[in-house]
Amino acid sequence: MSAPTDSPRPSPEQPDEPPGDARTILTGEDMSRALVRIGHEILERNKGADDVVVLGILTRGAPLARRLAHVLADVEEGVDATAVVGLLDVTMHRDDLDDQPTRTIGTTSLPRGGIDAKTVVLVDDVLYSGRTIRAALDALNDLGRPRAVQLAVLVDRGHRELPIRADYVGKNLPTAADERVRVLLAETDGRDAVLIDSGTGTGPRRQR
């Protein structure tokens, strides 16, 4: 029996220490600015924060969702950051469970008020093939009936395999398929940064 990968240990795509040839795409400051901007866009699009809940997709979407909730609370009066944030584990709805080592199942926790008739903003670090978001939409379907679902991502690196697009994007980043985008977060990695590794010559790798 092999130990599953994924949280809390870094996955192979996101090692603790970046190799030397990684380029920094976003610094910590860039990331903070992007999240503040996304927060404002959410409030603008939804005409405030009423009935907005923020669901972070495990694992790297979770800290981002918490930060985003704090942005909303900072900007909009009456928003309780801890009350609008939730976590969504999509493992059991994935369609690629055979392609990778067995994944640990995370814990889904919804905001106190649930998601029925709410505007759910899904939060993830990198939008790539779109399959994680597809799984998240399916998972949401089993949990309740939101009024609307929106998607916020820190990086959109293209290469979509499904008709899915993000409503809020921190940075659009055209990439080659064999490049690797790694998001480091202070909560798990000790610092904030988005890095890109140039192609390793080993061919394209599946990435969340």
Add this chain to the structure above:
Amino acid sequence: MKHLLSASDLSRDEAVLILDTAAAMAATQERAIKKLPTLRGRTVVNLFFEDSTRTRISFETAAKRLSADVINFSARGSSVSKGESLKDTALTLQAMGADAVVIRHQASGAPHVLAQSGWTRGAVLNAGDGTHQHPTQALLDAYTLRHHLVGLRAATDPVGRDLAGLDVVIVGDILHSRVARSNVELLHTLGATVTLVAPPTLVPVGVEPWPCAVSYDFDEVLDAGPDAVMMLRIQRERMVDGGFFPSPWEYTRNYGLDARRLARLPDHTIVLHPGPMNRGLEISADAADSPRAVIVEQVANGVAVRMAALYLLLTGADHMQGETE
């Protein structure tokens, strides 16, 4: 993890992983929509050479909650009596494309033979073999123990925790019990201290290396204040025919969990029974129906644990590569 054949195959971390996964599964079972798409398109065969409606339904429910297709195959008459052989049955199931075979068999070791034979490429889950092993029963018992004695008692989330420091007493027909064998190994692996209690005729010769204590005196063991008491089913006919004890009444007097013994237990102590119970023989109605009894809960936990086992066996890139780790 390619197969789940014996509790002794599991390391402490693997066992905790299964319990944690079961906890995640249990959480999904509190939702209005209990069904998950996780194993959609997979086929799970319940191959039961020995009648056990309870265990079969538990596995069937677990597989269906994960959207697997379930085929129930009750092999009437054993291969011992020269019905269809295990080999031919297995080859048939392979032809049907079984991704996992849940096997219950009256012969100890039959799941091992199935897993090693090459007759099926699917994962093999031992759902009870003879007087050998019943690993998912031990896992659901461990899950129940952890939930109550690590989680609820300390008001903490038990995820990631083992059973270190718990004293568990297992009482009854140890000799013929696959539940006892599985639990001794698994609970020990998880850090619990296990004491077996039985009349000497129902303790196997060769028990010495087992990682547990053995006592013939139930009352003395109860005086030590165990955290959990697990009562095993006594098969009345087997006991009388085999002459293992003089009479059911004498057994109940010395080894039954009755109101008197129940009252001596510490407040936090829970009572388990793998079912089905013989009320009045190994366990009295007072004990079976007391608030300490977590017997019904064991059944519910059985589904979550079996969902976890199926998930861990049937997903992951390495699950069909054939190595038994």
Add this chain to the structure above:
Amino acid sequence: MTAYLLQGVRPLGGEPTDVLVGDGTILVIGATAAGTAEATEAERLDVSGLVLLPGLVDLHTHLREPGREDAETIASGSRAAALGGFTCVHAMANTLPVADTAGVVEQVWQLGRDAGYVDVRPVGAVTAGLGGERLAELGAMAQSHAAVRVFSDDGKCVADPVVMRRALEYAKAFDAVIAQHAQEPRLTTTAQMHEGQVSAELGLAGWPAVAEEAIVARDVLLAEHVGSRLHVLHLSTAGSVEIVRWAKTRGIDVTAEVTPHHLYLTDERVRSYDPVFKVNPPLRTAADVEAVRAGLADGTIDTVGTDHAPHPREDKDCEWAAAAFGMTGLETALSVVQAAMVDTGAMTWADVARVMSATPARIGRVGDQGRPLAVGEPANLTVVDPDARRVVVPADQATASVNTPFAGMELPGRVVATFLHGRPTVMDGRLVEPAT
């Protein structure tokens, strides 16, 4: 008949010499052999450095015919025996029909002669139909052409003490021996393997050592009481060795046998649940293996008998409880004895000749087998290459069954040639078809 000159061979592992074989006997031993008139016509075999033994004699072979020709025939079992270095095997009585009449034993004897690879000596049943209740016609079998001198219900124990007593007494009239399968039936009703730590863990019903030892103890006392000779088959426990040792010090006329597999394998093998390791009596503990090795080395145990027990594939291709008891052994016996006893320094090749040829022949009252390697003696011979090593491949064996527990194991020693009454049955490790 062709003469053969074995050049440079080492009789009983001793100094190299030449041995001339012709007319069914050993004609010359020594450097002068090559210069004799017969040697000029002889086929010369360069077997320098190889070990020469008297042809091996097995008191315990299941040839399955009549009745279970799907597992083995007398012909296929005879070929396996020759390849294993045997020149005489005793065919156990648990066939279908049971060898409990003069008719059946004569049929077996005749089929053995027809096959022509080894002398097949039938074993007669002690009780009619192996039923354990009524003596079979021991006299008729003893006086038949098959001249039966070994009687056994092997596979079943003669459990009734009165029946056993009568059999021991009655056999004296023909100088025959009762070979007991020592297994107390009530203590082993559902037994699947040795009862001990491994059975406790595996949840397989135990076959306790005491079930064997209780019968061995009873039978040596019965043999003493009635003054008969007793042969204990496949002795497998340390306790049984002790009892036989005690009986011999009292002068009781008891002999005992151990199988190659009980000299080599332990109950730890059962952890695989592979039914190829299911055998009766069961594989015991490492301490028991040590005890039977010591017993064989010090003479407490007199013989090695193969208990060659072929089974069709379907009887082993199943779960443990459904599988048949028994393993093949003719083609691996000598190698296993070499590995367990000779290569460990516990025995010499002369000792091997004693326990695998001379003593079994004497117990079975086979006059022209198990004889010394001396001029004028019958040329029943086996030439062994002790330095060879081989991996056991079941499909390559001559036995019709594949249930060898040594499959895939590398064992020492290889039978290069076997001579039956002067005629080669095996040359260069391959069978020689008998002239018709």
